[in-house]
Amino acid sequence: MKETILLVDDEEGILIMLENLLRKVGYSSITKAGSAAAALTAVRTARFDMIVLDVMLPDMDGFSLCTELRKTVTTPILFLTARSSDMDKLQGLYLGGDDYVTKPFNPMEVVARIQAHLRRSSRYVSDAVSAEELYRYDTFTVNRTSGQLIVNRVEVPCPAKELELLLYFCKHPNRVFTAQQLYEQVWGAMVEGDEKTVVIHISRLRKKLEADPSDPKLIVTLRGIGYKFVPSSGG
Structure with missing residues (x-):
């Protein structure tokens, strides 16, 4: 497999364990970083298809590092965090993370989530090459081929997952989806989804698209049911 993966953690044992497991399932291009500084150097010199990021790092916390990374990369970021509170999880997602696993974790769950993200990204790129998808509306345009909003x-x-979620909504206008359905379609069905991940990504999209994110008109919430994209015009 040609996908490139960056593992960022200050615990050498975790880095070695994840690298070995990823190599066993076929990934060979793996870079390890034990600090935020090393991670920043890595992304300046190479392109990665997936970043696995520990929250507790010696020189900068993972949340701050994620904010820094998001200035230049749209690569999916999976947080590894020992902080199990909902606020910590939500903070990571609000700052640009795409998914998270709490420590102590099942190593195979981490590998499964990495595989799901990479598989979805690979299918996304392949589909984009075969047929351009361009959606135009009153206030925004999204181009799947160029990855532009x-x-x-x-x-x-x-970021990649926000774009993929938005494109899924654009492809299925006026249809209602539960958070779990959206997770399965955009994040991958092989791992159990966390509805908070979807909720935060929708919140991030609303901040980009809506005139008033607190009163959304494009991506609306149907209480107790799910979410629906209501295009203003075009498409």
């Missing part, structure tokens, strides 16, 4: 004529950076 234009809001009010200004290009807005959009």
Whole structure:
């Protein structure tokens, strides 16, 4: 497998364990970083398809590092965190993380989530090459092939999972989906989804797309049911 993976953790044992497991399932291009500084150096010199990021690092916490990474990369980021509170999990997702696993974790669950993200990303790129998807609406345009989101004529950076979620909504306008259904379609069905992950990604999209994110008109919530994309026009 040609996908490139960056593992960031200050515990050498975790890095070695994850690397060995990933190599056993076929991934050979793996870079390990034991600090935030090493991770930043790595992303400046190479492109990665997946980043696994520990929250507790010696020189910078993973949340701050994620914020820094999101200035230049849209690569999916999976947090490994010993902080199990909902607030800590939500903070990581709000700052640009795509998924998280709490420590102590089942190593095979981490590998399964990595595989799910990479498989979805690979299918996403393959589909984009075979057929361009361009959606135009009153206030925004999203282009699957180029990976661009234009809001009010200004290009807005959009991490991979946010873009994929938005494209899924655009492809299925006026249809209602539960958070679990969205997780299965966008994050991958082989691992049990966390609805908070979907909720935060929708919140991040609303901040980019909605005139008033607190009163959304495009991605609406149907209480007790799910979410629906209501296009203004175009498409």
